[in-house]
Every structure is written in C-alpha cells, then in structure tokens.
Amino acid sequence: MKKLMIFAFIGLLAQLIDGALGMAYGVTSSSLLLSFSIAPAVASASVHISEVVTTAASGASHIKFGNVDKQTVLRLIIPGSIGAFLGATFLSHLPGDLAKPYISLFLLILGIYVLIRFLFKFQVSLEKKAVPLSRKQSIPLGLIAGFADATGGGGWGPIATPILLSRKGMSPRKVVGTVDTSEFAIAVSATFGFLISLGWAEVNWLWVGALMIGGIIAAPIAAWLVQKFHAQLMGVLVGGFIILVNARTLVSTWIENTAIYPYIYAVIAILWICSIVYVVSKIGSFKMLHRSI
Numbered sequence: 001m002k003k004l005m006i007f008a009f010i011g012l013l014a015q016l017i018d019g020a021l022g023m024a025y026g027v028t029s030s031s032l033l034l035s036f037s038i039a040p041a042v043a044s045a046s047v048h049i050s051e052v053v054t055t056a057a058s059g060a061s062h063i064k065f066g067n068v069d070k071q072t073v074l075r076l077i078i079p080g081s082i083g084a085f086l087g088a089t090f091l092s093h094l095p096g097d098l099a100k101p102y103i104s105l106f107l108l109i110l111g112i113y114v115l116i117r118f119l120f121k122f123q124v125s126l127e128k129k130a131v132p133l134s135r136k137q138s139i140p141l142g143l144i145a146g147f148a149d150a151t152g153g154g155g156w157g158p159i160a161t162p163i164l165l166s167r168k169g170m171s172p173r174k175v176v177g178t179v180d181t182s183e184f185a186i187a188v189s190a191t192f193g194f195l196i197s198l199g200w201a202e203v204n205w206l207w208v209g210a211l212m213i214g215g216i217i218a219a220p221i222a223a224w225l226v227q228k229f230h231a232q233l234m235g236v237l238v239g240g241f242i243i244l245v246n247a248r249t250l251v252s253t254w255i256e257n258t259a260i261y262p263y264i265y266a267v268i269a270i271l272w273i274c275s276i277v278y279v280v281s282k283i284g285s286f287k288m289l290h291r292s293i
Contacts, residue, residue, distance in 0.1 A: 004210045007033075011214025015054050016222050017238050025051060025157065028238070029211060031107055031245040041091050042204070043204030044150065045194035048088070049208045054215030059181035061223035067177025072164075072168035075138035076182045079187035080156065091151045104249040106151070110159075111242030118235025121276050148181075150190040151190075156183050177223070236279045239270030268275025 014028040033043040062068050114188075141163060149156035157179055164175040243267070251264055 004206055007207050007210035008214040011050060011054065011211035012218045013214070013216035015218035017234065018098060025215070028245075029240065031104070031242060031249075033207075033265065034104060034249055035245060038179070041198060044088070044091060045191070045198055046187050046204065046208050046211065048084075048150065048190040050196060050211035051183065052191055053212045054189050054219060055180065055184040055217050058223065059184050059220035061220040062177035062180055065177070065223050066222065067173050068181045069174050069178045072138070072178050073182045075135055076142045076178075077185035079142030080146035080149075080182060080186045081142075083143040083148075084150045084156075084186045084190040085125045085146075085193040086192045087147035087150025089197050090147075093197065100248055100255040101264070104246040106148075106167065108243055108246040108250065110148075111239050111246060113239075114235055115239025115243065115275065118232050118239060119279065146186050146189070148194065149186055156186050230283055233276070233279050233283060236272075237273050240268075240275060244268050244272065249270075265278075 010029050010032045014025040014032075017025070017028060028042050029047050029050075033046065034040065038046075073194070141160060145156050145159040148159055160182075161175060161179045164179065247264065247268055251261055255261070255264075
C-alpha cells in the first residue's frame with residue numbers, strides 16, 4: 001500500500017511537471033521507477049499505459065484552456081506513433097539488467113539537455129495564431145521523439161517541446177498544450193507495442209493504476225499552471241531533478257567505490273542549486289526591467 005501511494009505521488013508530480021512544461025512525465029516517472037529496481041521495459045510499459053489515461057486528461061484540459069494548435073497535433077501524431085511502436089518493440093527485446101544503465105544514461109543526457117536548454121537558451125516567445133511546423137519537419141521530429149520516448153520511458157516532451165520552443169515566434173503556452181495533447185497517440189502506440197512484445201502478465205496493473213490516479217488529479221491543475229508559472233524556472237527544476245535521479249543509477253552501476261558517492265551527489269546538487277538561483281535572479285531582473293520600461 002505504501003508503494004502504491006508513492007507511485008500515485010510519482011504520477012501526480014510527473015503530470016504536474018509535464019502538463020506545465022510540456023515534458024518530463026515519462027522521464028520523471030521512469031527515472032523514479034528505475035530507482036525501485038524495476039526492469040526498463042516494464043517501467044516504460046507501465047508509464048506508457050498510464051499515459052494513455054493521463055495524456056487524455058491532460059489534452060482535454062489544455063484544449064479547454066485554449067492551449068492547443070490542432071494542425072500541429074495532426075502532423076505529429078502519425079510519425080510519432082510509428083516511432084513509439086518501433087521503440088517499444090526494440091526495448092522489449094533487450095535484457096533488463098543490460099538495458100537499465102544505458103536507459104538511465106539516455107535519460108541523464110535528456111536531463112542535461114533540458115537543463116542547458118532552459119538555463120541558457122530560453123527565450124520568451126511572442127504569441128502567434130498557428131505553430132509554424134511544416135509536414136517535412138514534423139515527420140523526422142515525430143519519428144525520433146516517438147522512438148526516444150518508448151525506449152527511454154520518456155523523450156516525446158524533452159525532444160519535441162524544446163524544438164518547437166526554439167522556433168521564432170512560438171508561443172510557450174501553445175507549444176506545451178500541443179505537445180501534451182499529441183502525446184496521447186504516442187502513448188497508445190507505445191502501449192500497443194509493449195503489450196505485443198511483453199504480454200499482459202508482465203505489467204503490474206496496481207502500479208499503473210496508481211500512476212493514473214496521480215496523473216488525472218494533476219492534469220487540470222497543470223493545464224492552468226502553464227498560464228501562470230514561469231517555464232524557464234520549471235525547466236531548470238526538472239532538468240536538475242532528472243540528472244540527480246539517473247546519476248544515482250549510473251553511479252551505483254559503474255562506480256564500485258561507494259565512498260565517493262556523496263561527493264558526486266553533492267556536486268550535482270550544488271550545480272543544480274546555483275542554476276536555480278541564477279534563473280530566479282534572471283527572472284527577477286527581467287521583471288524589474290519590464291516594469292521600468
């Protein structure tokens with residue numbers, strides 16, 4: 001029962017972050033599930049099955065608040081679904097113990113990317129009526145992000161959201177809502193691939209249910225927060241969190257000297273705190289400048 005409550009909290013926290021930032025439900029929840037020594041394929045399958053429900057709730061909430069560009073959603077879901085199915089099939093055939101550190105490494109790299117992206121390259125974009133994404137651009141983006149999402153337990157948001165945000169004139173609110181809404185199709189496709197490859201018996205439905213409950217509670221709150229919370233600060237918080245969680249898996253797997261573990265975690269924590277302080281001061285300076293103008 002205690003573990004189920006923890007998983008429900010993981011689902012709530014992950015969906016709250018994902019719905020407000022457009023990324024990190026899969027990365028956050030997969031990272032935490034891996035820390036419970038759950039096999040990578042089972043962890044990713046559990047996350048994606050729960051995402052079928054949580055992304056539906058999140059997408060409906062974002063549509064209600066007007067945060068979605070429907071044309072871009074339609075352009076992303078087909079290549080994204082194909083990539084997710086292929087990624088799920090690929091991961092299901094890898095031995096769990098062999099895949100775990102490499103999946104954590106992949107998630108760690110995504111965390112570093114998210115941190116750097118929002119720490120140094122974040123720009124407040126102007127609102128536009130439509131998201132300028134062509135069909136030629138959406139196909140490779142959907143395929144790569146969908147495949148990465150299924151193999152890493154997360155990757156749709158960390159890849160799609162920063163790329164869309166990096167485009168000139170993109171509205172952060174629209175990008176977040178669009179990515180979250182399109183993720184429903186990716187979750188369905190990845191789930192289909194996992195169930196074919198792993199079978200129903202491998203899935204712990206109590207864990208999935210707990211993740212779903214937490215995500216459903218957080219979905220409407222996150223859709224509202226996306227209009228209120230500063231995305232740059234949230235990005236730095238999420239990036240550092242992902243790095244810290246996956247560093248634990250990699251350190252315990254590849255470094256035998258346990259005496260240096262605290263020093264590694266301390267360095268990561270200090271860099272993370274410095275990043276948070278830097279962003280908070282930057283946001284404060286920007287607001288003061290804006291008021292003076």
